[in-house]
Amino acid sequence: MEGLIRKITIGDNPKDAMAYVVGNNVGADYLIDSILFEEELLRSHNISRYNIYVKEKRNGGYKLWKTVEGVPTVIEYDLDF
Numbered sequence: 530m531e532g533l534i535r536k537i538t539i540g541d542n543p544k545d546a547m548a549y550v551v552g553n554n555v556g557a558d559y560l561i562d563s564i565l566f567e568e569e570l571l572r573s574h575n576i577s578r579y580n581i582y583v584k585e586k587r588n589g590g591y592k593l594w595k596t597v598e599g600v601p602t603v604i605e606y607d608l609d610f
Contacts, residue, residue: 534564536605537579539597549581551607555594559583562591566604577602 533551540546553561562584570576578598584591
């Protein structure tokens with residue numbers, strides 16, 4: 530992985546695609562905590578997969594929320610300016 534992923538945009542046309550951004554709310558109780566790329570899966574099976582994890586606002590528990598695999602994806606990395 531080249532760096533921390535800040536945003537993932539999923540779909541053929543970025544203008545009409547779904548976007549997930551670290552820090553955005555998911556419903557009232559969760560927020561997107563991290564987006565992780567499964568490097569080992571790419572090396573072993575040539576499959577690109579991204580896992581989106583959420584964090585519960587009240588108690589801080591983490592959960593795997595979504596998995597993105599096999600669709601056109603645009604990745605935006607977190608840059609420190």
